Structure formats: C-alpha cells, structure tokens
Amino acid sequence: MAEYDYIIVGGGLVGSSIAYGLARQKHRVAVLDGGDRSFRASRGNFGLVWVQGKGANFAPYARLTGRAADLWPQFTEQLTGETGVGTDYQRSGGMHFCLDEQEWEERVEEMETIRAHTGDAFDYEMLNHDQVKQQIPQISDRVLGASYSAQDGHVNPLYLLQALQQGMDHHGVRYLPNQVIDKIEARQGGFRVHASEGVIAAGKIVLCAGLGNRPLGEMLGMDIPVVVDRGQIMITERLQPFLNLPTLHVRQTAEGTVQIGYSHEDVGLDDGTSPTELIKIAHRAVTMFPLLQRVQLVRAWGALRIMTPDGNPIYQQSTQCPGAFTVTCHSGVTLAAMHAGPVAEWIAGSLEQDLINKFSTDRFDVSQN
C-alpha cells in the first residue's frame, strides 16, 4: 500500500485548502510545494471574498461562487477553532463603484445576468450616490453609484494561508517545500512522483500548482490551459478607519492600511511593477477617495493571476490516468471554503457533485460544441 492516499502538488491557497479538506476526512496527505522563488498568487492577492461579477459568462461559476461565500463563515470558524489563527474575515458586504452612466448600465446588465444564473440566489442592489455616501461619507462626488452585495467580504489572505498550513499540520499532512518534480509515473493502483525528496507514492494525485499545472498535467495526460494575467497592488500607511467594507479597487485592512489595486496586464511571466500601471490604479483610487491623495505609500507589488481561457475554474479528473486530478483557478481566496469542503469531497469520491463536474476541460473542446 502506498504511503499516502493523496499527493497534492502545490502548497498555495488552492493546494492547502484541498489538502486540509482531504486530511479532515482522515485521508493521509502529502503536499509537495515549490521554493521561495516560484510564482505564488496566494502571497500577492487582494483578499476579497467576492461574489458580485463572478460567473456572468458561465452560470455554474456564479452558483459555485455564491456557495463558497455562504460556506465562508463556517469554514473560517472551524479553521480558527482548530488552529488558533484568525483570518480577519468579515462578511461586511462589498461595493463596486460606477463613475459614469455607461459603467452603471454595464454593471446592471452583469448583475442581472448573474442573478438569473443563480435563480435569484445572488443578492445585490444598485445604490445611487447618496446611498453610497450614507455608508461611506468619504466617497467622492465623482462616484455615480455602486453595485452592492451583502454576500461579499474580505480576509487577510496571508493569515488564511498560515491558518491552512497550521490546519494541515493539525490533521497530520506532511508538507515538503523546495521540491522539483522530474517525473510522475501512473501505475496500477496509484502514482509515483520523482521529486527532490525522492520517490513518493500515493493512491491519487491532485495538481494544484497554479502556473506550474500545465507541464505537470502533460505528465498525466491532461491538457490544462493556463493563462497568465498580472495584477499590481499598492499599500498605504495606516489610516484612521474610513472604509468599513471592501470595494473592488480599494479596501482598508483590519490594521488600517489601505490596499489599492485592480489591474490586468498580459506581460507573460513578469511579476514586477510598472509606473504606468501604478499611476492608473492610483488615479482611479484618488478619484473615488480624495483623502488618498495625501497618504504615504508603503509598498507596491505585482503578482500573476492563474487564469483559464474563459476565466472559470477547472476541476478535472484525467481520463487517461484516473485518480489524477487538477484544480486550476483564479479566486482561490473566495473559493477556499468550497475547496476545503465540497471540492475535496468530490476528489475523495465521497460526494456526487453535479455542479463541480461542469468545470471539466471538456468545455474548451470545440468538437463537443
């Protein structure tokens, strides 16, 4: 019998959530992670647990995200209960500002599409300027209004990662960093991974290596289309509380610093920053919150999103090598509660998941359309 039931490749938010979920179900799990120099979206993201705007082009994703957000309160309570590490999660509701009529109309259309996709389960309202100002007095007169969803919230993503790592430890997961994987062999009854640690065997394997999933997938007969998308984020000095809920572009952390972000760039595997993009981000933030004009910036960074061609997650079991899975997605913060729960159960085969089955790579196969 193999030493482990599951090998998880990748120890970011996705791999850690899946490993934690499987270990809670009493499976024996090893996580093979990369080194400090690998790309890690989990350490560079914005920390939103975000429903509004997700899945307008794919109804199952709208439903999946809504479920994830609804699972979050219980998920974080359990994780903190087991580890003593708080995640700073707040289900405070969230806003997406519209600066002109065109943005407003596009937003209404998108929100209505998502609402229809979820059979009205997605809960949102459009707020005019006065309604926004009532909740956020510091908002600029340039903001025409906002979409608001009570399902949205935010979290400290680094605390979340730390909590998941301690949660894995609590449930006996073996975590192996600095691994380079040379080869994965699919044999009857399991898989053998040739890594820096030596050969590690398990009954099943789950690829959660983010941008590393494409070459790993090829070793297991899976074509995993991964698209890179850089985002840049800035963080300010600590300010007095002025923003009691997150917005898509600006959020105030529990410590008082303000995170400013939301950019998309196609620059390949370059996770640096660029003044042009940072100026654009800062300009929009100051347009929304004039008080930000005079604050000190402490740091700026770039990080690479792990996207798929349609922006929606991939949950796939290899047909060529059954027992090999991949979870490849954006929004690994939001989806953490889903990954540690229903997706881990789907991988373990302990739950039939019609919803999750819709996320296979078959949807990219034009011959099936």
Ligand SMILES: Cc1cc2nc3c(=O)[nH]c(=O)nc-3n(C[C@H](O)[C@H](O)[C@H](O)COP(=O)(O)OP(=O)(O)OC[C@H]3O[C@@H](n4cnc5c(N)ncnc54)[C@H](O)[C@@H]3O)c2cc1C
């Ligand atoms: C700018 C930005 C803002 C974002 N904002 C949000 C947000 O507000 N809310 C939200 O929900 N999501 C957000 N995201 C997305 C979120 O950060 C990611 O979905 C999530 O971090 C992905 O986690 P991951 O574990 O798949 O990938 P990663 O964090 O990249 O981890 C992959 C891991 O795999 C390891 N690895 C790679 N190759 C190998 C290999 N061959 N062998 C062993 N290990 C390997 C790496 O070392 C790494 O640790 C944002 C992302 C970015 C870039």
